[in-house]
Amino acid sequence: MDIFLQQVINGLTLGSVYAIVALGYTMVYGIIQLINFAHGEVVMLGAMVAFSVIGALAGTTLPPLVIVLAGVLAAIPACMLVGYAMERVAYRPLRGAPRLAPLITAIGISIILQHVAMLVWSRSPLAFPQIIPLVRFYIGGAIITGVQIAIILTSFMMMGALTLLVYRTKLGIAMRATSQNPHVAGLMGIDIDRIISFTFIVGAALAAVAGVMVGTYYGIAHYSMGSLLGMKAFSAAVLGGIGNLAGAMLGGILLGVVEALGAGYIGDLTNNVFGSNYQDVFAFMVLIAVLVFRPSGLLGERVGDRA
Amino acid sequence: MKLLELTRLEVAYGGIKAVKGIDLNVPKGELVCLIGTNGAGKTTTLKAIAGLLPVPPDAIRYEGEPIGGVRPFELVRRGLALVPEGRGVFGQLTVAENLAMGAYVRNDAAAVRQDLERAYALFPRLAERRAQSAGTLSGGEQQMLAIGRALMSRPKLLLLDEPSMGLAPLLVQKIFETILAVAKEGVTILLVEQNARLALEVSSHGYVMETGLITLSGPARELLDDPKVRAAYLGESD
Numbered sequence: 001m002d003i004f005l006q007q008v009i010n011g012l013t014l015g016s017v018y019a020i021v022a023l024g025y026t027m028v029y030g031i032i033q034l035i036n037f038a039h040g041e042v043v044m045l046g047a048m049v050a051f052s053v054i055g056a057l058a059g060t061t062l063p064p065l066v067i068v069l070a071g072v073l074a075a076i077p078a079c080m081l082v083g084y085a086m087e088r089v090a091y092r093p094l095r096g097a098p099r100l101a102p103l104i105t106a107i108g109i110s111i112i113l114q115h116v117a118m119l120v121w122s123r124s125p126l127a128f129p130q131i132i133p134l135v136r137f138y139i140g141g142a143i144i145t146g147v148q149i150a151i152i153l154t155s156f157m158m159m160g161a162l163t164l165l166v167y168r169t170k171l172g173i174a175m176r177a178t179s180q181n182p183h184v185a186g187l188m189g190i191d192i193d194r195i196i197s198f199t200f201i202v203g204a205a206l207a208a209v210a211g212v213m214v215g216t217y218y219g220i221a222h223y224s225m226g227s228l229l230g231m232k233a234f235s236a237a238v239l240g241g242i243g244n245l246a247g248a249m250l251g252g253i254l255l256g257v258v259e260a261l262g263a264g265y266i267g268d269l270t271n272n273v274f275g276s277n278y279q280d281v282f283a284f285m286v287l288i289a290v291l292v293f294r295p296s297g298l299l300g301e302r303v304g305d306r307a
Numbered sequence: 308m309k310l311l312e313l314t315r316l317e318v319a320y321g322g323i324k325a326v327k328g329i330d331l332n333v334p335k336g337e338l339v340c341l342i343g344t345n346g347a348g349k350t351t352t353l354k355a356i357a358g359l360l361p362v363p364p365d366a367i368r369y370e371g372e373p374i375g376g377v378r379p380f381e382l383v384r385r386g387l388a389l390v391p392e393g394r395g396v397f398g399q400l401t402v403a404e405n406l407a408m409g410a411y412v413r414n415d416a417a418a419v420r421q422d423l424e425r426a427y428a429l430f431p432r433l434a435e436r437r438a439q440s441a442g443t444l445s446g447g448e449q450q451m452l453a454i455g456r457a458l459m460s461r462p463k464l465l466l467l468d469e470p471s472m473g474l475a476p477l478l479v480q481k482i483f484e485t486i487l488a489v490a491k492e493g494v495t496i497l498l499v500e501q502n503a504r505l506a507l508e509v510s511s512h513g514y515v516m517e518t519g520l521i522t523l524s525g526p527a528r529e530l531l532d533d534p535k536v537r538a539a540y541l542g543e544s545d
Contacts, residue, residue, distance in 0.1 A: 170407065170411065173400065173404050173407055173408060174408065174411060176397070176399065176400060176404075177397045177400060177404075177408050180397045180398065180399055180400070181395060181397060183359070183391075183395070184391060184395035184396075184397070185397075185408070186359075186378070186379040186380050187357065187359075187379050187380075187383065187388070187389050187391065187395070188380075188383065188408045188409060188411045188412075188456075188460070189379075189380045189383030189384055189411045189412035189460060190380055190408070190411055191380045192380070
């Protein structure tokens with residue numbers, strides 16, 4: 001088996017999920033300069049809602065694809081609602097406050113959402129029912145599963161769609177205008193509050209799909225799954241240059257691949273002193289190393305360039 | 308008919324009263340200027356009109372309706388556009404995207420396309436640079452873009468804040484020619500300027516503002532000949 005290729009495939013799978021989640025962080029940061037620490041919890045809620053629906057439908061005769069799709073279609077509006085409500089209730093009243101206030105609020109929202117999820121779904125993880133037949137493809141000594149292909153394709157399609165939305169539509173241009181200068185954007189007749197709500201909703205929709213993908217990939221979903229995932233995706237956004245869409249995509253995929261390669265080789269490199277369970281350490285070491293040399297991230301703009 | 312009417316407008320800005328009760332009228336179809344030195348309260352007045360600063364509703368009437376405190380994006384829909392001081396172009400958006408944002412409130416795509424061509428005809432430099440990001444334009448080009456962008460909303464009332472600021476004399480001339488051309492098309496304009504002579508030369512009516520109060524007003528021709536204005540704002544002594 002080709003370890004390198006296998007780890008690249010695994011890394012690409014996780015990395016594209018990181019990228020989708022990182023987009024949510026970076027979009028919100030780009031528009032209101034807030035690090036929405038509760039974004040990871042939106043991913044978790046997406047997974048939980050979808051798993052509940054999928055679990056309920058698993059006994060029926062519906063084809064697996066329809067069941068998973070039903071889960072996704074339940075998770076997306078649920079997460080959109082949470083994303084919208086979060087901004088409306090917790091962040092909007094603090095719009096003019098010092099930056100630390102909404103940041104602390106975001107951490108608070110994250111804790112609240114985790115505990116609400118714990119109350120609703122209990123502490124024990126939800127297992128993904130065995131409804132998807134395991135499909136394997138062999139390429140050059142490595143294995144790629146059907147689920148992996150689906151995750152990578154879905155992620156890239158969503159990244160493409162988001163790019164089109166932000167760069168090709170009037171609404172997307174208005175989002176970028178608002179992120180550069182909200183006051184002048186208001187003078188153009190752009191309703192800033194609506195644009196900010198929209199940004200949260202789009203980010204939450206992406207998070208919902210990411211939650212289903214990562215849950216399906218690992219086979220389980222639980223109330224605390226959003227923390228580390230959110231932290232990694234946030235790191236990916238920083239790695240790529242926070243506020244920059246392409247940066248979040250690049251950062252996410254890079255972080256996933258580095259992490260997987262780290263997991264694959266860390267034992268060999270350290271004479272088995274460290275095992276693959278140290279993969280997270282490896283990923284964050286790379287993050288720190290990059291930020292030492294490029295503090296604004298790989299594709300991050302210098303702050304002075306902002307209009 | 309008065310398109311814009313300020314009645315005893317007072318505006319507090321950062322704890323101090325920057326505008327201390329002014330009356331000002333802009334009749335439909337005319338170009339009116341508000342001149343005065345730096346810090347007189349001209350920009351604050353414009354910001355209040357555009358909805359950027361809180362004021363009591365009745366202090367500002369537009370088309371006969373009280374608009375004090377109405378939010379900027381709603382005013383744009385009603386045909387009131389501000390070209391802010393320092394232009395405020397979106398530096399990372401292209402010239403074409405900036406212009407598209409000017410037409411954000413409009414849904415008549417075909418007419419917007421026509422207006423876009425008109426803006427490019429008015430400012431050929433912008434046409435040449437339509438795919439370039441606005442941040443790479445020169446100061447004069449950015450001012451043209453800011454005016455062109457405001458026109459894309461098809462305003463009834465255009466508020467211009469210091470359009471000549473920081474521009475070379477030749478460009479100032481060009482910008483003022485454009486302002487005149489826009490006024491000739493029937494757009495009502497309230498022009499705030501430090502360059503009092505140029506402003507009065509293009510305007511029909513002028514107001515002079517000093518430390519938050521209107522100290523003089525009248526037909527622009529008369530103000531141009533007024534000894535006090537000549538001494539204080541046109542750099543001439545008796």
